[in-house]
Amino acid sequence: MKDEAKTRGRRRSLGFLARFLALLVVFYFLVAWGPVNDAVIVPFTGAIARVSSLVLSVLGEGTHVEGTEIRSDRFAVNIENGCNGVETALLFGSAVLAFPAPWKRRLAGLALGLVAIQIINLVRVVSLFWIGVHKPSLFSSSHTVLWQSVVVLCGVLLFLLWATWGTGKRVAAVERHGAGKGR
């Protein structure tokens, strides 16, 4: 019985991986497609630049925005694909949609997760700009390694938290039900 459950779990895990990879490729083609990039991704990245500039101005950095570029007298940064949180959103969205769960739960997870990823990404953009102004020697490593890894790990963690959400109660209920039957 236990072996059967394990086999089923393994099959579900492999199915999840196959669906995840297929969705990732589909979503990649969607966001990389010229018209979608121009009509959705670039304006979205511009909005990220404006919100980040607003936060930086509140922090006293005196920034302004030109397209997807945040500028001040001392530093400028251009937000490109890979820095707009879209890559983490692709991973998270593919994982949530590939995971076996009711649609209502998937949609709730997508909405909350994508907002959370953008909040984390906002912290990344603001802190990278701040590092660029005050600790420029650390900018490259912070940008390439530290923050990219942190944002992606946050995306994976959000997915795992979403996937686990409610599972404990469900397993406890299954165990209680099983124990009741055994009596």
Next chain:
Amino acid sequence: MARAKGADAAGRISIPIDRRALGRLVLGFLGGLVLWLVFSAPYERVIAAAAEAALRTFESPAVTSLKASGGEILVDRADFPPSSPRPGLPAADLHFNFVLLCALFAMTPRPFSPGNFGRFWAAAALLAVVHVAALILQVESVYATQLGPWSQAHYGPVARNLWAGAFHFYLIAGRFAAPFVLWWGLGRIADSRR
């Protein structure tokens, strides 16, 4: 949180994640970062040599040479004019995802158990293969799109789109997905067999 790893009693996918797992994830991330910082330079030499060997196998004549230096992979061809600049490709973008792999494998309740350790190194070896493949894609993408008239003469429109698109996929999605897929495939599914 006590439940079978990989599948719960009803055969559903379950993932043990709690405060301790988060702590191990952070420690794994930091440990991976240290390893990555210490071994980046020799590792880049290894993947450059492996990608060069693979590229030369399919070239006629075999002219590509790749050298890792100062965080870049320098691309050279024996048929380039001696005075032309040699493209330098940023190497960290290719392989920093090793840090993600370390963090994910560290989340396991007993990260240093022989089983988990073995699976981690198997995943790291597969990730190295991914890095070599990504470097080949990057070099071909440079050849196909960034060398002006030379690119136009040697690569057709389909080949240009194919190489550039494949490397762009790696940059946007593949490099982040690879550690997750390897962890899920080797770490979690293999774990559920025990």
